[in-house]
Amino acid sequence: MTDKISNQDLCNEVEKAHHRIKSYIRRTPLEYSAYLSERTCAKVYLKLESEQITGAFKARGAFNKVLKFSENDSKQTEGKKFFTASSGNHGMAMTMALQASGKKGTIYVPNNVAKSKFENLVLHKADVRKFGDDCMVTEREAMRAAKEEGGIYVSPYNDPDIIAGQGTIGLEILQDLKDVDAVFVTVGGGGLISGISSYLKQMKPNIKIVGCSPANSNVMEQSAEAGKQIEIVNLETLSDGSAGNIDIPSITFPICQRNVDRWVNVTEDEIADAMYLMLDVHHKVIEGAAGVALASFLKVKADFQGQNVAVVICGSGVGIATIKKIIDTHWKE
Structure with missing residues (x-):
């Protein structure tokens, strides 16, 4: 497995993947959020992979x-x-x-x-x-x-074919919003952001790709800061879908180094707030990993005023006990 896979190579594979899988999956909505747009002074769109056939982008x-x-x-x-x-x-x-x-x-x-x-x-x-x-x-x-x-x-992420499949999200975003300025993507092993960023950077080089992680488990972010892949001690997080260490070496690491313009990490409270917001305002259940991307955007919203922003809502797989806990905590406020 090579670490020299280029954006052009992956872009080509994303287009092939799109044709291969389109009759098996859902083309998920890129939904405009009037509430988030008003709150942040940006035009905010939610890529609802939480509506995918399995409840997630995978x-x-x-x-x-x-x-x-x-x-x-x-x-x-x-x-x-x-x-x-x-x-x-x-x-x-x-x-x-x-x-x-x-x-x-x-x-x-x-x-x-x-x-x-x-x-x-x-x-x-x-x-x-x-x-x-x-x-x-x-x-x-x-x-x-x-x-x-x-x-x-x-591998759930360390595989060019898996990455290309996830990259079809980027293709759909660009088809639906040609003037997109920035995309926020949750990062675990990096397969999702590698696919999305490779396609979008090849097609629209000036687009900003923001990698989002829970502060309790952000191995790719810390590896990027270290300039090499490392292992870390991971703490419990609502973002179980992005948690844990990753393969060394992983083809996703050099892709993230090349394509991710900015890293943001968020606390457990910020993730819970984002999950509650989606339930309260958009009436949609999302999992912790999806809350990470939204919470990250809200954390740095001042830097994206006036821009077209897409936030990838990567999944909806969360248990009722977690939902109840989040509702109970916020209902008292």
Whole structure:
């Protein structure tokens, strides 16, 4: 796996991915928010990947990977199982993609996987196994199992086909809002922002890409500041979908170095505030990782007055207990 994959290369692959997956996924709305626009003196648009078929953007990358693999299937790979690791959303996406293509796979999740995400995997008949207390530990176990059983490991982010699939979000944003000035994207392993930023920077070089992370788990941001990939101690966060350490090396790191213009990290209270705002104002349930991008924009809103801003609302996978806690906390204020 090379770290020299260019924006042009990924842009081309994003366009191919768009044609490959468009009949399997939803083209999600880019919804104008009058409330956020009035509050921030910008024109704010929400890319609602929370409305995607799996409830998160991950469907794009998973379908692109599995469908592309099916196109290139051969006798050497026929019948081989897929293995992957996930905090929930990628696992659900892979489950749907594998079922749609008639292939088999095993999903590894960390022991602290959100109850709602684990139950959803079970509901959809996924072969799901718990292992490890950190996403990186879970990924290494999935890699080991794939090697031991002669299967195919699919990284949730460290894979050009996954990245290209996620990049179709950038393609849709630009088609719907040609004058977009800035895009806010939550960053975990970096697959989402790598795909979106590579397409948008190639097509519109002056666009600003803002990488958003929870302060409790921001390994890509800290790696960018260090100038090399590092591992950190991760704390508990509402943004479970973006939490944990990542592969070293990961092809997403040099892409983030190249394309991310600014990093913002937010506290747990700021994430909760953003989740409550979406529920209260837009009547939409979003998960913590989606709240990170919105909270990050609100934190630096003064720097984007008068601009067209897109915020990627990456998913809706949050349990009722978390929603209740956020509502109860804010209702007292």
